[in-house]
Each structure stands twice: as structure tokens, then as C-alpha cells.
Amino acid sequence: MSAQPKTTPSNAVGGWGSAKAVAGSLAKEHVLLHGSALLTHQNKPDGYMCVSCSWAKPAHPHPLEFCENGAKATAWDVTTKTAPPNFFAAHTCTQLLDWSDHDLEKIGRLTAPMRWNPATDKYEETSWQEAFEDIGARLRRLQPDSVVFYTSGRASLETSYMYALFARLYGTNNLPDSSNMCHESTSVGLPKTIGVPVGTVTLEDFQHTDCMLFFGHNTGTNAPRMLHQLQDAREQRDVPIITFNPLREPGLVAFRNPQAPADMLTGRKTVISTQYHQVKVGGDTAALTGLCKYLIEEDDRARAQGGPAVLDHAFIAEHTHGYEAFAQAMRGASWDQIERHAGLSRAAxxxxxxxxxxxxxxxxxxxxxxxxxxxxxxxxxMITNLLLLRGNIGKPGAGVCPIRGHSNVQGQRTVGITEKPDKVPAEKLKSLYHFDPPSKKGMNTIEACEGILDGRVKAFIGLGGNFARATPDHTRMEPAWSTLDLTVAVATKLNRSHLLHGRVAYLLPCLSRIDIDRQATGDQAVSMEDSTGCFHGSRGRNEPPSDRLLSEPAIVAGIAKATVGDRGTVDWDGWVADYGRVRDAIEATYPEIFKDLNTRMWNPGGFHRPLGACERKWNTETGKANFIVPETYDEDADMPEHDGRVLRLMTTRGDNQFNTTIYALDDRFRGIKGTRKVIMLNPDDMVRLGLRENDKVIASTVAHDGHEREVAGLEVRSFDIPAGCAWSYYPECNPLIPLWHHAKESKVPAAKSIPITLRKQA
Known part of the structure; x- marks a missing residue:
């Protein structure tokens, strides 16, 4: 008999647990009353967009249009706790490197511009003008292609547009962003199949769909507001929801709506997934192959017997290319191979x-x-292959929906944050600003890391984020930061990346999106794009924690003026005074996407970007949607063969976390308390490997490249996960990911399938 897991996760999300967690977060940040009032404006048409996930703002919001994690993110940003200059006077950077991620950000909001002093190893207060002038002077002495301009996913459309324009005026396309670490595989894969780089589903489609399939997403923690759409679909129309995920995540098992009195009083919950298939780590292509094979062979049988077709042949004939080759490959696929790689039965x-x-x-x-x-x-x-078989692109209730992470990571790419010059309207920029944009491809995230290691990168400008913590191969990367000539971080709170600095380092505190942004023409608003391709306005409502803070647009403009001077014809000061002028510039640069941006950003529900695939217009080389035959059933075919010792490790976020920000150490949805130094194993694997509950182990990457990659002190826990697989937390296990272990074509770190072995720690 198989051993049973001892760690017992929650069987539903929401309910009193979420309500208690929200209240606890607000109280911990000393903003119980103020924060509660702010939350009534979160994701509302005239309020502010959540600073965490990018799920859509509905046209008709719920009374409380926020989730537990969104409330934690707001409390984290509007905390009364601060990290003023006297905090830094009391701590060296070396001392602070021993603090945990959680403890560093828990200090509170940064309040003044700081420069690192190598003599004292401390950040010391400086003036904004001194910072801008020195940064500009140092950048002017460097070759533009030796400088990286990184962007996290929170910067607004206005800031992102200004930042990208500044980098190109300076002379480089080195504009990696956080999408390089998550959904760049989407941005590379979808254009080849359906001709757009983003998803085709809107909130309205949830009202018309007859079926949803989920792959590789923990909705309960990473996009919890979507649970409202899922609950409506299940309860109002009995829509089947089929989930493929290695872990049984509570958010896709059941939902207890905190805004429904009946749910809260009676404990009633909505069953979300009607089928839940625990696919092996790395087995999704095989599972999708099984689905496609079943559909094609069922269609073959139906047509041979004179029955109704299973596939949409009219759509396939008119709108697709490559069907016959794909169908032949699926017919030839072996069920034995599919079952082995997917870890699922043919019947399932x-x-x-x-x-x-x-x-x-x-x-x-x-x-x-x-x-x-x-x-x-x-x-x-393979996702689009499955959809194309039944014509599920370009009609109500159907489509592909990549669930993006950070709140404007998709929008940043739309307005020019990209290392790919062919994605930029260079002629338009040349016409508007009278300069020649650089045509050389820039560095993405992995290439930027490689450049830091080999010395090609001399300076790193970070617009938000925690780059050093988010990227792979920490053991190699962290020492390399000290070789940089210059590091500049624009941030709201202190994190580990700021302590891993270059020879000259600046820490520049900015307003949060939730803060009131006062400029020369009055209070300003910003805009962003959500996961469904809709654009929205956002207006801050919190009083800033310090009068020394500048907005992100003001910081970008300050560095740009000091660096590129009057190169080009950009009125940086005018743009900072009135963000509406930046939006006019965005519209002038991308007129088809952003027509009347200043007006339409305030439409309830926002406005949707034009996407040809939604109208069955295919901007591909063939002029049609393309079926693409998979090269292998295995998502990580170069992984060492399973010999009983090698496990496939997937890293994941926890309940009290958004990206690298750790709000608390508990993960109540997975039954973990007080720690993140755990590794979760199938109980049978524990027996086979001679491990017991709570054993301490060292995880080592199986890679033969001359570099040892280990994470020690991981506590073994049994968990309901397929045999041969393991999971632990991101970013704690990022040191195990080699830089070269990334997705082909997109170079997204392959954090969901890391070959490891375990040994007991003495």
C-alpha cells in the first residue's frame, strides 16, 4: 500500500480564512482603518489598479473587488513603517545580506535617495540632483550596449514608454523585463500559431463559454479574483472545468466566496474543477497530445460511420494551415508513451x-x-493546436488565456519594453523624436545575466523588481554584481538586489501606484494593460510616506535629461508635469492600439486592444492559423533519465507571496507554517529514497558543467504530488537553476523542471 502524505492542504480557498488573513495583514502594517478604506477603491473604474496580479478590472465590479493577496499587496505598499536614512546609518549592506527576503521588505517604505559609500559599506542620503547628474555622467562614459535597462511588471504604460524611449535615445535595445522570466514563451509561441503575442479571451467570454481547461496555474494564490468568474460559470451554467496540474491546488478544487453571506455563514463552497488530473511535472505536452489524439481519432471513427464530426472541418479548411501533418503525427502517437510522459491514464x-x-x-x-x-x-x-481542432479561436466564449503575473507586465511590452528591435515602430519613433533608434538586438534577462558574468555588462538600471533574487544560478550571479561599474535601483522597499550592488550604487525611492502623484498640473493618473488585453486608468489615493519621494516618470526623466541631454525632441519636463501628454505620445506611436487613450482608459472595464485572431484574421507567415507538430512528448527532453535518484523539481510561489515579495512565512493552502525551507515529495519516493518526515536534506542539481548548485537545509515533507516529482519554493530554490536551463527560443528559465538529487544533511 502506498504511503499517505502527512501535509494536509486546505480543501478550499476564500471564506473566513481569507477574511482573517486580510485583517491580519492590514493590522500588521498598522493600516487597519486606512487600508480598509483604500481597498474599497481597488480595481474600481475610478480607483487604482492592484499592484500585484494583472487580472482584469470588470466594468461592473463587486462591492469589494480585491482578493486576499491583492489586499496584502496594498497593505505592504501603504504601510506606516519606513526605512529612513537613519536605518541605513545603523546597518551595513554586508550585515543586511544576512536578513531574509521577508525581513528586508518588512522594514517599510524607502523615504530618501541614497548612494552607497564603499568606505562604510552603507547607503547614505544624497540629493536627487546629485544622483541624476552623477548617474548621467557615468552612463555617458559607457558604451550604450554595456548598460542594461531592466523593468519589473509594475511600471505604468507612461513610465514604460518613457523608459524605453530613454534607452533607445541612449543607444541600446537592452530592455529585458520580468516577462523574460515567465510568459516570454507565450510571446514567442502564439505569434507563430495565431499571429498575436497575447491571449484572446476577455471577461465577457466567461459568460459564454461551455468548457474551461486549466494547465499549470495556481489560481487561488496567483489570480484569485478570477474565482468569481469560475464560480459564476459553475453555479449558473454548470460549465465543466478540467484542470491539469501536478499539485491539487485548493483554488482549483473549491471556492468559498468571502463576499457571499451564505457561503460565510454555512460553510458552503463551490466545486471548481469537475475533473482534476495530476499530470507529472514536464508532462503537459504529452497530456495535450493525448487530448488531440483522442479528438482526431474520434473524428475519424465518426466520419467513417457517417456520424457527426468531432472536429470543426469548415474552420480548419478556411482558417488553418498544417492540419494534415499534425493529424498524422497525433494518429501515430503511442498511448504508452503518452501515458508514461504525462503520468495519466488513457481513460483520464x-x-x-x-x-x-x-x-x-x-x-x-x-x-x-x-x-x-x-x-x-x-x-x-500545443494549447493552440487543441483549440484550433474545434475552431475555438475567434468566437464568443472561446480562446486562449495566458494568465500573466505582474500587474502591467503585458502592457510594458506593448509600449516598447523589448530587446527585439523588430517589435518597435522605429520609423515612427524617428519621425516623432528625430533620432535613429538602434537596430541591434538587445539583451533579454538570461543574456543580461550572461553579460554580467562575462564582463560585457558594465551598468544595470533596475526600474522596480528584485532582479538578483528572481533570476537563476544565484551562486554564480550574486558575486558578479560587485564587478559592475554602476547599479541604480528605483524601488519602494529594500530588497536583496539593492545589497548586491556595483562599485557605485544608487537606491532611488519612488511613489507606489497607490500613492497620490502630485505634479505641476495637478494630481496624475496612470494606465496599464491587464491579462485580457484591456487598458485601464489608475488613480492613487494614499498620502505618500515621504515628501522626498519622486514618481517613476519623474525619476526616468531626471536620469534621461542628465544622460542624453537634448538628444531627440522630448519634452521630459512637460511629460512629468502632465502624464496626459505621455499618453498622447503613446497614441501617436501606436495609433491602432491606443486611439483616444486619454479618454477611453476611464471606460468601465477599460478598452480592448485590437487583435486579429479575435476576428479570425491571422497575422502569420501563411496568413492562417498554424498547426505545429511537437518535437517531443517531454517538456524537458534533455533531463537525465530517471534512475530512481533523480527527481524533477518544480518551484512555486506560496500563499503569502507575490513574485519575490514574501508577506509571511505561512502557506495555509498547502498546510505549511513558519518556514519556506521545505521540499515536498511523494510519500512513496520518500520510502524509496530512505527519507522520513522532517529530515533535513541538501538538494543538488544534476548538471555536468563544472558548477555545483546546492540548496541546503530543506525539510522533507510528504505531499500529494506525482511520483518522481518534487516541489519547493521560489525564489529560495533559484540557485538550483543553471542559466542555460531555459526554454528554447524564448529563454524563459526552466524553473518548473529542475533535475535534482537529495542527500541527508548531517
Missing amino acids: LESAGRAYAQAKAAMVLYGMGLTQHRNGVQNVQ
């Missing part, structure tokens, strides 16, 4: 295929469980 996959085949309109939703693999791009293309 056929059951999912039948439910999908019965739906007139279906959508597929997925997260980084698909994109962060060596064959992550192939995974994305």
Missing part, C-alpha cells in the same frame, strides 16, 4: 477529451507551469 485523458468535444465554445487558461520548461514554447503551441 479520454474523459477530458470527451468533455471538451461536447462544448460549443471552450477556452484554455494556463500559467507558468507551461511556459517555464525547456519546451515551454512547444507547450503554448
Whole structure:
């Protein structure tokens, strides 16, 4: 008999647990009353967009349009705690490096511009003008292609547009951003299949869909507001929801709505997933192959017997290319191979295929469980293959829905944050600003890391984020930061990246999106794009914690003026005074996407970007949507063969976390308290490997490149996960990911399938 897991996760999300967690977060940051009032404006048409996930703002919001994690993010930003200059006077950077991620950010909001003093190893207060002038002077002495301009996913459309323009005026396309670490596989995979770089599903489609399939996403913690759409679909129309995920995540098992009195009083919950398939780590391509094989062979049988077709042949004939080759590959696929790689039975996959085949309109939703693999791009293309078989692109209730992470990571790319010059309207920029944009491809995140290691990168400008903590191969990367000539961090709070600094380092505190942004023409608003391709306005409502803070646009403009001077014809001061002028410039640069941006950003529900695939217009080389035959069933085919010792480790976020920000050490949805130094194993694997509950182990990467990668002090816990697989937390296990272990084509770190071995720690 198989051993049973001892760690017992929650069987539902929401309910009193979420309500208690929200109240606790507000109280911990000393903003119980003020924070509660602010939350009534979160994700409302005239309020501020959540600073964590990018799920859509509905046109008709709930009375409280925020989730537990969104409330924690707000409390974290509007905390009364601060990290003023006297805090830094009391601590060296070396001392602070021993603090945990949670403890560093828990200090509170940064309040004044700081420069690192090498003589004291401390950040010391400086003036904004001195900072801008010195940064500009140092950048002017460097070759533009030796400087990296990184962006996290929180910067607004206005800031992102200014930042990208500044980098190109300076002379480089080195504009990596956080999408390089998550959904770049989507941005590479979808254009080749359906001709757009983003998803095609809107909130309205949830009202018309007949079936949803989820792959590789923990909705309960990473996009909890979506649970309202899922609950409505289940309760109002009995829509089947089919989930493929290695872990049984409570948010896709059941939901207890904190805003529904009946749920709260009676404990009633909505069952979310009608089928839940615990696919092996790295087995999604195989599972999708099984679904496609079932549909095609069922269609073959139906047509041979004179029955109704399973596939949408009219759509396939008119709108697609490559069907015959794809169908032949699926017919030839071996069920034995599919079952082995997916870790699922043929019966389970056929059951999912039948439910999908019965739906007139279906959508597929997925997260980084698909994109962060060596064959992550192939995974994305298999999703569209499945949708194309039944014409589920370009009709109500159907489509592909990549669930993005950070709140404007998709929008940043739309307005020019990209290392790829062919994605930039260079002629338009030349016409508007009278300069020649650089045509050389820039560095993405992995290439920037490689450049830091080999000395090609001399300076790193970080617009938000915690780059050093978010990227792979920490053991190699962290020492390399000290070799940089210059590091500049624009941030709201202190994190580990700021302590791993260059020879000259600046820490520049900015306003949060929730803060009131007062400029020469009055209070300003910003805009952003959500996961569904809709653009929204956002207006801050919190009094800033310090009068020394500047807005992100003001900081970008200050560095730009000091660096590029009057190069080009940009009125940096005018743009900072009135962000509406930046939006006018965005519209002038991208007129088809941003027509009337200043007005339409305040439409309830925002306004949707034009996407040809939504109208069945395919901007691909063939002029049609393309079926693409997968190269392999295995998402990580170069992983060492399973010999009983090698496990596939997936890293994941926890309940009290957003990206690298750790709000608390508990993860109540997975039954973990007080620690993140754990590794979760199948109980049978524990027996086979001679491990017991709470044993301390060292995880080592199986890689033969001359570098040892280990994470020690991990506590073994049993968990309901497929045999041969393991999971632990991000970013704590990032040191185990080699830089070269990334998705083909997109270079997204393959954080969801790391080959490791375990040994007991003495």
C-alpha cells in the first residue's frame, strides 16, 4: 500500500480564512482603518489598479473587488513603517545580506535617495540632483550596449514608454523585463500559431463559454479574483472545468466566496474543477497530445460511420494551415508513451477529451507551469493546436488565456519594453523624436545575466523588481554584481538586489501606484494593460510616506535629461508635469492600439486592444492559423533519465507571496507554517529514497558543467504530488537553476523542471 502524505492542504480557498488573513495583514502594517478604506477603491473604474496580479478590472465590479493577496499587496505598499536614512546609518549592506527576503521588505517604505559609500559599506542620503547628474555622467562614459535597462511588471504604460524611449535615445535595445522570466514563451509561441503575442479571451467570454481547461496555474494564490468568474460559470451554467496540474491546488478544487453571506455563514463552497488530473511535472505536452489524439481519432471513427464530426472541418479548411501533418503525427502517437510522459491514464485523458468535444465554445487558461520548461514554447503551441481542432479561436466564449503575473507586465511590452528591435515602430519613433533608434538586438534577462558574468555588462538600471533574487544560478550571479561599474535601483522597499550592488550604487525611492502623484498640473493618473488585453486608468489615493519621494516618470526623466541631454525632441519636463501628454505620445506611436487613450482608459472595464485572431484574421507567415507538430512528448527532453535518484523539481510561489515579495512565512493552502525551507515529495519516493518526515536534506542539481548548485537545509515533507516529482519554493530554490536551463527560443528559465538529487544533511 502506498504511503499517505502527512501535509494536509486546505480543501478550499476564500471564506473566513481569507477574511482573517486580510485583517491580519492590514493590522500588521498598522493600516487597519486606512487600508480598509483604500481597498474599497481597488480595481474600481475610478480607483487604482492592484499592484500585484494583472487580472482584469470588470466594468461592473463587486462591492469589494480585491482578493486576499491583492489586499496584502496594498497593505505592504501603504504601510506606516519606513526605512529612513537613519536605518541605513545603523546597518551595513554586508550585515543586511544576512536578513531574509521577508525581513528586508518588512522594514517599510524607502523615504530618501541614497548612494552607497564603499568606505562604510552603507547607503547614505544624497540629493536627487546629485544622483541624476552623477548617474548621467557615468552612463555617458559607457558604451550604450554595456548598460542594461531592466523593468519589473509594475511600471505604468507612461513610465514604460518613457523608459524605453530613454534607452533607445541612449543607444541600446537592452530592455529585458520580468516577462523574460515567465510568459516570454507565450510571446514567442502564439505569434507563430495565431499571429498575436497575447491571449484572446476577455471577461465577457466567461459568460459564454461551455468548457474551461486549466494547465499549470495556481489560481487561488496567483489570480484569485478570477474565482468569481469560475464560480459564476459553475453555479449558473454548470460549465465543466478540467484542470491539469501536478499539485491539487485548493483554488482549483473549491471556492468559498468571502463576499457571499451564505457561503460565510454555512460553510458552503463551490466545486471548481469537475475533473482534476495530476499530470507529472514536464508532462503537459504529452497530456495535450493525448487530448488531440483522442479528438482526431474520434473524428475519424465518426466520419467513417457517417456520424457527426468531432472536429470543426469548415474552420480548419478556411482558417488553418498544417492540419494534415499534425493529424498524422497525433494518429501515430503511442498511448504508452503518452501515458508514461504525462503520468495519466488513457481513460483520464479520454474523459477530458470527451468533455471538451461536447462544448460549443471552450477556452484554455494556463500559467507558468507551461511556459517555464525547456519546451515551454512547444507547450503554448500545443494549447493552440487543441483549440484550433474545434475552431475555438475567434468566437464568443472561446480562446486562449495566458494568465500573466505582474500587474502591467503585458502592457510594458506593448509600449516598447523589448530587446527585439523588430517589435518597435522605429520609423515612427524617428519621425516623432528625430533620432535613429538602434537596430541591434538587445539583451533579454538570461543574456543580461550572461553579460554580467562575462564582463560585457558594465551598468544595470533596475526600474522596480528584485532582479538578483528572481533570476537563476544565484551562486554564480550574486558575486558578479560587485564587478559592475554602476547599479541604480528605483524601488519602494529594500530588497536583496539593492545589497548586491556595483562599485557605485544608487537606491532611488519612488511613489507606489497607490500613492497620490502630485505634479505641476495637478494630481496624475496612470494606465496599464491587464491579462485580457484591456487598458485601464489608475488613480492613487494614499498620502505618500515621504515628501522626498519622486514618481517613476519623474525619476526616468531626471536620469534621461542628465544622460542624453537634448538628444531627440522630448519634452521630459512637460511629460512629468502632465502624464496626459505621455499618453498622447503613446497614441501617436501606436495609433491602432491606443486611439483616444486619454479618454477611453476611464471606460468601465477599460478598452480592448485590437487583435486579429479575435476576428479570425491571422497575422502569420501563411496568413492562417498554424498547426505545429511537437518535437517531443517531454517538456524537458534533455533531463537525465530517471534512475530512481533523480527527481524533477518544480518551484512555486506560496500563499503569502507575490513574485519575490514574501508577506509571511505561512502557506495555509498547502498546510505549511513558519518556514519556506521545505521540499515536498511523494510519500512513496520518500520510502524509496530512505527519507522520513522532517529530515533535513541538501538538494543538488544534476548538471555536468563544472558548477555545483546546492540548496541546503530543506525539510522533507510528504505531499500529494506525482511520483518522481518534487516541489519547493521560489525564489529560495533559484540557485538550483543553471542559466542555460531555459526554454528554447524564448529563454524563459526552466524553473518548473529542475533535475535534482537529495542527500541527508548531517
